[in-house]
Amino acid sequence: MATRAHNFFAGPAVLPVSVLEQTKNAVMDFADLGVSILEISHRDKKFEEVIRTAENDALEITGLSAQEYTVLFVGGGASTQFAMVPMNFLHKKADYINTGEWSSKAIKEAKLFGEVVEAASSKDKNFNYLPKNISFSPDADYVHITTNNTIFGTQWKTLPAVNAPLVADMSSDMFGIQREWNKYSLIYAGAQKNLGPSGVTMVVLKKAWLEKAKEKNPTMMKYKTHADAGSLYNTPPSFAVFVVGKTLQWIKGQGGLAAVQEKNEKKAKLLYDAIDGHGDFYKGSVADKADRSLMNVTWNLSTPELEEKFIGEAKKLKMLGLKGHRSVGGIRASIYNACPMESVELLVKFMEDFYKANK
């Protein structure tokens, strides 16, 4: 086997080695049953245990109670949630904060189901900041926010105060930072950034709010279907749920969110310090430093050619996935929970060497 690369891909992305090891073993034999995790019925008791444990662990990590919240595992990616949220909860009007490409896509879908108010947007500056002093509609069914903007490298550390039910796309920072979890009515996160492999989306839903969902929707598009069936209405993405379950246990083993966040802050600081240390050469792409993401660190060099050289030389040192999103270019280092400190340290060292050779 090749030695492990330094993985800075934005998603699917790096997973803890211990999770990969456990997954490898379960692919050959799951729970001493003589079948692979890929081969077992989702109705088998041992698999049901996997899904219930994952739900409980997600609640434990957040500190939310099972009386008030339910955790779902559904297919279709976060992009399906863009439609499912308004399909279920947009009765008349919803407020959306537009902070990037993913928010924009969520808005596009919501418009199919009702009135959408863009309560705030940072589109005027190509999403390089987070809007402040937002005024919300007094009568919105909910407010939708994207907590971490994977492409543009901004992240809400604290959220604006809202009066309506709060819905969050946390795809790229779920369980990477502590949140006031009980402020949310619905959270969704495609697993492949910070929680596991692609194929499954985690939804954390306030039970009281579920009561307000619209009844007349296709069965698979109703949260109630999945909530009533414990995410086993149909075949869930069982393999992906298994890996997410192992990742949640890994998070608990790290010491929970406080410990994970502390490590993420250290990694991000190393990288932002390296950028700012040569601010004439490396240009951080987020306007206000307070808005910078702990998960996706984005910056530019003076020309696209120099950026390409940077990415190419990094690749030779086994640092992968540093190319910025195709819509913005530049450099992006995604340093999710499972990205080891050593990978960030190596990148920072390379940045120093590259600066000296090319300034």
Ligand SMILES: *Cc1c(COP(=O)(O)O)cnc(C)c1O
């Ligand atoms: C990646 C991403 C999505 C899209 O997720 P899919 O699972 O590919 O549909 C949505 N929102 C955010 C914030 C993302 O980072």
